[in-house]
Amino acid sequence: MRRLLLALPFALLPLAIAQAAEEHDHDHQHASLSAHEHGxxxxxxxxxxxxxxxxxxxxxxxxxxxxxxxxTPADKAKVAAVRAQLEQPLVLFSLPQAANCVLSQQELNSPLFGDKPDADDDHDHDHDHKDAKDAKDADGHEHHHDHSEIHAHYQFTCSQPDALKTLDLAQVFKTFPATQKIQVQLISPNGQQGLEVTAKAATLKF
Structure with missing residues (x-):
């Protein structure tokens, strides 16, 4: 499968935090590019x-x-529910019906889905908290060592791509309210841009 995004995996990300650059020092900016940041x-x-x-x-x-x-059964049910939501990208990303987009490829990966478990998944609950406490004592900031990511990749074939004027992420924020902002890299016929969207400003233009 030809993947369009491999050409510029993170090339535009510095643009997405351009506004933050005015408020943070260079070291903090650099760290934020690859940081696992909740929200x-x-x-x-x-x-x-x-x-x-x-x-x-x-x-x-x-x-x-x-x-x-x-x-626990509750945790497993929550993971299953989230996976089911991610398996409905036409709904999640509010793609306009006029674009007539059909999902042609879909890939979901996460240690929570049983993919490539993190080394820390075998650690017990107390040990994880001990690590976090030790890290906090060392530099005043709390760091967790059991980070898990969820990765979702979709490819659509849209017979009317001219109808894709915007990408509305409002449903993403509504479905996953703990998400406070999304750093976006957008590549379209109109060029490339990096920006940051929030629930209050969730629409971007192609």
Missing amino acids: VGRLNAALDGQTLELELDSPAMNLVGFEHAAS
Whole structure:
């Protein structure tokens, strides 16, 4: 499968935090590029002819509400529910019916889905908290060592791509309210842009 997004995996991300650059020092900016930050998701979007590709990466905390391996029935039910929501991208991303987009490829990956478990998944609950406490004591900030990500990749074939004037992420924020902002890299016939969207400003233009 030809993946449009591989060409510029993170090339535009510095633009997405351009506004933050005025308020943070350079070291903090650099760290934020690859940081696992709760409340913040990342979306790559590319439109090339009739092919639309979307790639969403998010801390599991934003979508599921936890990042440990699901062991209780309630946790497993929550993971299953989130996976089912991610399996409906036409609804999740509010793609306009006029564009006549059909999902041609879909890939969901996460340690919570049983994919590539994190090393820390085997750690017990107390040990995880001890690690976090030690990290907090060392520098005054709390760091968790059991981070889990959820990765969703979609490819659509849209017979009327001219109808894709905007990408509305409002349903993403509504479905996953713990997501406070999404850093977006957008590649379209009109060029490339990096920006940040929130629930109050969730629409971007192709």
